[in-house]
Amino acid sequence: MRHFTTGDLNKQVGDVTDAAAREPVILTKHRKPRFVLMSYEHYERMRSGSDPRRAYRVSEMPKEHNDLFLTEIDRLARGAGYDDEP
Numbered sequence: 001m002r003h004f005t006t007g008d009l010n011k012q013v014g015d016v017t018d019a020a021a022r023e024p025v026i027l028t029k030h031r032k033p034r035f036v037l038m039s040y041e042h043y044e045r046m047r048s049g050s051d052p053r054r055a056y057r058v059s060e061m062p063k064e065h066n067d068l069f070l071t072e073i074d075r076l077a078r079g080a081g082y083d084d085e086p
Contacts, residue, residue, distance in 0.1 A: 003028055006035075 003026045004016050016037065019025050024038035038046075045051040056065065 001026055003033075005029070009037075 001024060002019050004012075004019070006027055006029045009016050009027060016025065016027075020037040021039050024036050024042060026033050027035040027037055056062070058066075061069070
């Protein structure tokens with residue numbers, strides 16, 4: 001997460017809002033975090049809980065995710081690169 005000062009917001013509003021359009025940014029005042037600036041879409045996803053992304057512990061991972069994960073780990077262990085066809 002990027003950090004900007006409240007002074008940066010006043011001087012570089014375009015740069016700060018462009019960064020906030022990609023991901024939430026922290027606004028600091030006197031070197032302390034004071035505010036978070038984010039896109040409205042990000043705020044709505046966070047507020048409504050409708051963001052489908054979720055992190056799992058390996059022990060809790062759904063079977064289809066676990067299968068995909070193990071397949072890719074095996075492929076990388078065999079020396080296949082990220083851009084290689086499976």
